Amino acid sequence: MEIKWGALAGTAGVSFGITVAVVAVFALGSLALARRDAAREAAAAGGPGQGAGGGVLAAAAAVCFAACAAAVGYGIYLIAAR
Amino acid sequence: MEHITFLVAVVIITALAFDFTNGFHDTANAMSTSIATGALRPRVAVAISAVLNLAGAFLSVEVAKTISGGIIDESAGVHPEVIFAALTGAILWNLATWLLGLPSSSSHALYGGLIGATLVGVGTHGVHFDTVVTKILIPAVAAPFVAGLASWGATRLAYLITRGSSEQSAGRSFRLGQIASSSLISLAHGTNDAQKTMGVITLTLISAGSLGAGASPPLWVILSAGLAIALGTYMGGWRIIRTMGKGLTDIEPRQGFSSESAATSVILASSHMGFGLSTTHVCTGGVMGAGLGAPGGQVRWSVARRMVYAWLMTLPAAGAVGGAAAWIAGLGNAGVAVVGVLLVAGSAAVWFASRRRPVHSGNVVDEEPEPLPAAAATPPPAGIAA
Incomplete structure (x- = not known):
């Protein structure tokens, strides 16, 4: 009996x-998204300089979620290639 | 020849029936945590899962060449009667655990039925006991811990990273993530489990001489196996979904995503590395890990204990029924007919018992805080789906 430890x-x-x-990574994306929303609200409320980081945060969230999507794609590849 | 044809037809129908129970038994693995967090509405969840199970049945290029992956010696004289008896044991055990709302492994039920039926119908030389240990027992013990640890770690980290953001915004994105992760589990499940039924049907056809040795499953076998598991999935094993989504622990989107990601990783990694782990054990371990990983999270150990008992019972119970069925079926045509009647009667009895105590009012965990959406969304005359 050979157990593959x-x-x-x-x-x-x-x-x-x-x-x-x-x-x-997904949590970081979620965090970036939440911060962006907060920044937008602050900007809408007229807080000075608060809206500046919105674009960067959105881009960071997009990168994170794209990485997760790539992981899903790799998972589908593993299922299909079996 | 006529006898063989009739028997082969019976085995094929029974195999598809097992595939159907496999579908509704295992819907919970992929979808219970998504339903529990509200990521997907119950009906939508089972519909997605059904479509992906069907797609998964067509996706894999690796053809199911063996019924059991070496657990029984298929060349030792495994007749259609033996396979029929094995399927009987597996179906009845799947239905019984569904009635109790316990997530037990459909694969173990099939293996148990095969082992019991082979022991009686063929003899001890038909079963490779060392393979039983390496392919069933050790993976069964390991699976919940491997998945639970990954899920626990991921849950801790998810809460740590998102601790600054509001519950609402974290919940929104993690619910979306859950849709992807639970879909992936459904796809993997279709590839794995529909293949088992295809293997059973194909080997039965080969043993009857309808197909050449080593033949691939014909298209109608792939299609019917895929449709049977998809239909079963769509019926939704609501009792088991409730246990896994609400009974074991209270699931929140971050936990649901962590547990589903862990289950997906473990299922794919284990089958990639040749160490197959049962989807059910993996997903249950993931749910428990996520339950413990959240701040103040708890697992209802009474539910977990009942579930572990069911896991321990699965192999011997399905084996005992399979063995008894093999003995009766071995008596000849009349014996096969008797097993068939007992199978139908047993299934009907479980169904009537489930109607007497529908899932939303009885037969569920005690600590139920509120009615489960799954139960509320199930129309009363939905037959076995209730």
């Missing part, structure tokens, strides 16, 4: 790393 440990490690990475 290596494969099990590898599965555990890889899936832990990928999960944490994807969720962290």
Whole structure:
């Protein structure tokens, strides 16, 4: 009887790393989006200089969500290529 | 020849019936946490999951060449009667656990039925017990911990990163993320589990001489297996969805996304690395990890305990029914007919029992804070879906 402990440990490690990475990036995107909304509201309320970072934050959110979308695409590739 | 044709037809219908129960048993794996957080409305969730299960059945290029992945010795004389008996055990166990709202592994039910039926119908030399340990027992123990750890870590991190933003804005984006992650689980499920039924049907056709040895599943087999699992998924195993989405813990969008991402990663990583883990065990572990990872989060251990009992029971129970069915079916045509009648009667009994205690009023976890949307959205005459 040969138990593939290596494969099990590898599965555990890889899936832990990928999960944490994807969720962290997604959370950062969510955070950027929330900050942008806050900046917009502040700008609408007339706060000086508050609206400036909105574009940067939106771009950061887009990068984060694009990275997550790429992970989803890789997942579909893994399913289809099996 | 006529006898074989009749028996083969019975086995194919039974295999599709198992595929159907597999679908509604496992809808919860992909969709329960998305339904619980309101990311998807219940009916929409099961519709998406059904379409992706069907798509998944066509997606994989790897053809199901074995029924069991080496757990039973298919060359030792596994007759259609044995497969029929195995499917009987698997279906009845799936229905019983559904009635109790317990997420148990459909794969384990099938393996259990196959092992029991093979032991009785073929003998001990038909079962590879070392493969049972390496392919079933160890993965079953490992899966919830692997997925739970990943989900726990991801949940902690998600709350840490988004602690400054409002619940509302975090909830909005994480709900959208959940749609993607739970869809991916559905797709992977269709690829895995519909293949099992295709393998069962194909090998039955080969053993009956209708197909050449090593043949690929014909299109109608792929289509019917995909449709059976999709239809089952669309019926929605609301009882199990309620247990996983509301019973085990209270799920919030960040937890739902973390648990679904963990489940997706573990399922894909494990099948990529040749260490197949049961979707059900993985998803349940993910939900529990997410429950513990959130600030002040808790898991209802009484529910978890009942679930673990069901996991432990799955293999022996489906095996016992499969073995008994193999013994009866081995008596000849009349025996096969008796097993068929018992299967239909047993399924009908479970269905009537489920109608007596619909999911929204009884047979659910005690700590139910409010009626589940899934139950409210289920129309009363929805048959087995209730």
